[in-house]
Amino acid sequence: MSQITNEMTAKFAEAFKENNKHNALARSVIKNGISASAENFETQANNVPVFSVDLATGKVANQKQSGRCWMFAALNTFRHKMLNSFKLKDFELSQNYTFFWDKYEKANYFYENVLATADQELTSRKVAFLMQTPQQDGGQWDMIVSIFQKYGVVPKSVMPESSNSSNSRDLNNYLNKLLRKDAVTLRSLVAEGKADEEIQKAKEDMLQNVFNFLAMSLGTPPTEFDFEYRDEDKNYHLDQHLTPQSFFEKYVGVNLDDYVSIINAPTADKPYNKSYTVEMLGNVVGGKDVKYLNVDMSTFKKLAIAQLEAGESVWFGCDVGQSSTRESGIMALDAFDVNDLFDINFTMTKAERLDFGESLMTHAMVLTGVDIVDGQSTKWKVENSWGEKVGDNGFFVASDEWMDEYTYQIVVRKEFLTPEQLAAFEAEPTVLAPWDPMGALA
Template sequence: MDSGLRIERMRWMTAINQEVTKKFNQEYLANNKQLALQRGVVKNGITASAENISAHVNNVPVFSVDVATGKVSNQKQSGRCWMFAALNTFRHKLLTNYQLKDFELSQNYTFFWDKYEKANYFYENILATATDSLDSRKVAFLLSMPQQDGGQWDMIVSIFQKYGIVPKSAMPESSNSSNSRDLNNYLNKKLRKDAVTLRQLVADGKTPEAIQTAKEEMLQDVYNFLATSLGTPPETFDFEYRDEEKNYHIDRNLTPQSFYEKYVGVDLDNYVSIINAPTADKPYDKSYTVEMLGNVVGGKEVKYLNVDMDAFKKLAIAQLEQGESVWFGCDVGQSSTRDSGIMSLDAYDMNDLFDIDFTMTKAERLDHGESLMTHAMVLTGVDIIDGKSAKWKVENSWGDKVGDKGFFVMSDAWMDEYTYQIVVRKDLLSPEQLAAFEEAPKLLAPWDPMGALA
């Protein structure tokens, strides 16, 4: 920053006056109501003191539309909710079509290939920005988090389309997929070190062939690191199971791709991401993409159609009413109770507790960094009253010890404020919506809130 500009700004800054602070203290101590609140909050904590029992009464887990599912899965200490949610939508079909019980698809297999592809995606972005200065916003953005566990719907589609899927029995969970902190820490160390080398190769004027050779050596290291940490992904396997009637089945010598085609068979190109982002820079009924957001180079482009909330909910309801669950993304930490699984605007009454108005609009929260998509789950039900949605059934991936055996209840008002994305079939869109989605998307900056990874 220019020193003259900094000095000018400093002239407008005001330090805290200690006499004013003393007055604040005296006024606080003279208020018996605040002192009573202080005792309760200091002892019990903020959220426990503000929890509102009426939110539980108003969100009973009973729904007029309820898609059949099995037991919930558990991502444990990892950020893989987006892939758990996607695999769960497939699992629902398998449970019904093949009369399976307690069946899961391998999250570890998908995790392996996502990490591998994200490493290459990072290398390519580093090379694309190699002539930019280290303090440029794009380079700083890349280096701040070379890769992470989270992702987007179109990113998981890219993995499924390139690598297929396998049953959990073919590649079970590992210690490092269930608790990914160390894996991410050391993989990011490697990627940042490789960024130094790649940028230097460009600065030294090395040929594209020499740079590609260096990158392939880096990818060999990444593959070795992942194989050591997560296990080796199977190329072929046998699918062996008993159905709910105890009938034995075995299907031999499957590949991940042939397993997907035979047992899932969903054309993923028929699904689109719908968002609700009511900010001035994103008019409704337009399509959007995000720069440098992805995992598979040459894979499916991350693309959204932005619609108003009424259209958003109608699309989700239409898919649920046809017996198909809905992948969705939201800001799960806002006004939700983890243990009891209630997502409701009145779950906690912070305004009354502190006598402070914390209210912001959805657009204001997005524009000012107060909210973005942090978690992906699955809509498996909705309660329709007088033709309108009242509450929603949510399948989480935090195990069956939270919520109602792992299922949460989301109020309709909470969906309005903190749900940002759903994935639905193209045939549910109106002709106008489909045409808008198919248009060339507006490119958003890498740090746009719609680039958040669940």
């Protein structure tokens, strides 16, 4: 291995000192920080929040200090439909309700994966992957579908936010402590050759502890409730003795099996027009399998536009922290000109970023509009879940070029796919490793 020598470092320091441009820029970067020094204010003028297709969605929600963007985004797509169908105002579905059941199911999913890998050494990559993060707040579209299909949904008024759903750090910390402790027990029972009945009984006791922990931290989910509201025309409504499942069927009324996940992953190991799944990725044992169809970016955007033009918003996953300004809510490749600031080329291709760990899906939001000029999309309206104090009252603008580079997943109705695309989606999927970037949780 080649080491850094003192002579080499002295040469670098002298070259930096002799460059007046570097010294001038250093004063700005040291005082103001990298992002503030590199921010390009012209980007705002090029991404004015006006769109040729712009859906009515109401106020944005706020996930606060939690990683529930994926369920907020899914519930927001339902809320958009309900606002129009029932003339509701400032209405939200309970994110705390889905949060409870997701945590509960993720615990069982973890236990089952611990048992499935109990014959492997602790040093195996799969076991290490499991123990690194037994569960977390994030998820994928098919995972939230599994929760909806099994547990339904409820209005936020029926199960409002709790301290631990709005700020989930402590909850995750102690739940993961419990799950890792239980993993020790489960692996020991398998190593001792205990019968399946004894192991499952032990797991059931563990799930009782999980339920108790969640009920004390988040509240107990309702099994029956009344839905009481006044619509925008001031008419009073009362619907009694609803269950979460009957509420979903009556008020949301969406057939979740009509929707498919589309990804854009331009890496060599994932040919386009093929379906993929990810090993050990899920939450509900026996629930919906995570599955995607990989397509080129042009097809990807056409599918999103088709659904928006049909009047329906689009759940999507992206790498929100890349080249985006939180305060102004602009996501554009020229939002920060770091290459010019440092006179260093930081540019990588989308495939290179995925292959080398520079980017993956980190956040889910909702596409609620698009600006189409001369038949081509130029920018996109994005409903975030960070409250109204960021962006344009909580809405962001993504340039078309930013969408190309940093958007990885959308969810659209099957009807927008061609017969060939639908057949490719329904084909037996290629199974990706648990740590594949397409298995990232938003």
